[in-house]
Amino acid sequence: MIMKFDSLTTAIADGKLESAVENVNLALKAGLNPQTIISDYLILGMEQIGQRFSEGKAYVPNLLMSGRAMKGCLEILRPLMIGEVSVSYGKVVIGTVKGDLHDIGKNLVATMFEGCGFEVINVGIDVSSDKFIEAVKENNADILCLSALLTTTMTYMEEVIKALDVAGLRQQVKVMIGGAPLSESFAKQIGADAYTSDANSAILKAKQLLGVA
Amino acid sequence: MEKHLQLSLSELSLSKREINLSLGYGRNQPDQLIEEIINQELQIINQFCRPSIYLRILDGDLVNHSELKVLDTIFLVGEIIGNNLHGISKFCLFVVTTGIEFDEYKKDLRKQNKQLEEFVADAIGSVIAESCVDYIHKYLQGNDLKTTLGYSPGYCGWRLEEQKLLLSLLPSSKCNISLSDSSLMTPMKSVSGILGVGKNVRRKGYSCGICTLDNCYKRKQKRMNLN
Numbered sequence: 001m002i003m004k005f006d007s008l009t010t011a012i013a014d015g016k017l018e019s020a021v022e023n024v025n026l027a028l029k030a031g032l033n034p035q036t037i038i039s040d041y042l043i044l045g046m047e048q049i050g051q052r053f054s055e056g057k058a059y060v061p062n063l064l065m066s067g068r069a070m071k072g073c074l075e076i077l078r079p080l081m082i083g084e085v086s087v088s089y090g091k092v093v094i095g096t097v098k099g100d101l102h103d104i105g106k107n108l109v110a111t112m113f114e115g116c117g118f119e120v121i122n123v124g125i126d127v128s129s130d131k132f133i134e135a136v137k138e139n140n141a142d143i144l145c146l147s148a149l150l151t152t153t154m155t156y157m158e159e160v161i162k163a164l165d166v167a168g169l170r171q172q173v174k175v176m177i178g179g180a181p182l183s184e185s186f187a188k189q190i191g192a193d194a195y196t197s198d199a200n201s202a203i204l205k206a207k208q209l210l211g212v213a
Numbered sequence: 214m215e216k217h218l219q220l221s222l223s224e225l226s227l228s229k230r231e232i233n234l235s236l237g238y239g240r241n242q243p244d245q246l247i248e249e250i251i252n253q254e255l256q257i258i259n260q261f262c263r264p265s266i267y268l269r270i271l272d273g274d275l276v277n278h279s280e281l282k283v284l285d286t287i288f289l290v291g292e293i294i295g296n297n298l299h300g301i302s303k304f305c306l307f308v309v310t311t312g313i314e315f316d317e318y319k320k321d322l323r324k325q326n327k328q329l330e331e332f333v334a335d336a337i338g339s340v341i342a343e344s345c346v347d348y349i350h351k352y353l354q355g356n357d358l359k360t361t362l363g364y365s366p367g368y369c370g371w372r373l374e375e376q377k378l379l380l381s382l383l384p385s386s387k388c389n390i391s392l393s394d395s396s397l398m399t400p401m402k403s404v405s406g407i408l409g410v411g412k413n414v415r416r417k418g419y420s421c422g423i424c425t426l427d428n429c430y431k432r433k434q435k436r437m438n439l440n
Contacts, residue, residue, distance in 0.1 A: 061250075
């Protein structure tokens, strides 16, 4: 008998941690495999809250609550997936550029990426181009996300992109940028692939760039 | 005139509406659960946060339409600010901060993986810092001085790098604020700026219509207010 766990999707979309965890345990008991739970129910819930956010019907705290519910579920499911090949949309290296210590927005984007089925390597704040290059190389990343909140640090993004070029990695990784003082035209000017203004549009753009939308 | 003020949050009369705005809600109300988290964070922050204000009133004048001279320091404030400070001869240079304890508290929340609480605390911190600037206006008005709007490096065409010059005229020891090479202040919830003062000063609005900073938070807040 195939059981449906739509309430799990709803719990994620509504950011209800306890209900999500309870439903994950029920789904496991019913024999659903962890990867199916993630791709058919959890990610769907994150997509739903993302959609509500883009329609102005949900706000950043709602995204964070959904992200928290998602994390709670993944903590149960991941240990059960050892040895299995996990299905992900792609690998994302994300960090705040050198000289900048802001990380709330960057961490929100990282949480959303994770919740929406990407593998995320969060390299933190005040990150040098060398460290970004190393992380992209080591993880064979598909996307590099750069964050900056200051007009004095956003210019460093161009250095990172140039360093990717010099390292021969520019063609293998898409570069996305975000942060309060940035814009689409700045992204074009420094040779980034995309600028997005919020966490949800970052997910949509990443999927589009990787051709998985 | 120089003044160092240490305040409690009750003296700032923080507005719930401003907190909601800072959280991105515009005119809408957070749901009950988020409301509870906001109240909980306000309660915790109220226990330890003692914001500081340091202000200094100095003589100065506009050298031309975009340069302001205070003592021997010339600030390249740009035309938007220059226009709004035209004809003024006294300036209040200020710095406000929520204090290092606030940064430490946010760090603790991050360590505990409390991302939502950290986001809410951060928004409250922004409102506290802005309320300190409002407090300066009230304080000066209480001393029979009218004020222009406050202007900070990084906004309205005034380059962020000039924060170094501004802070050089304010003793850093008073508020324990340090500045990084990229002009980032520590504690992070700090605001520095300048405002015109005098008996006959007129206040003009922020000139978003002629400013090129598309993603300025003041512009965003105006948009949200309309939604």
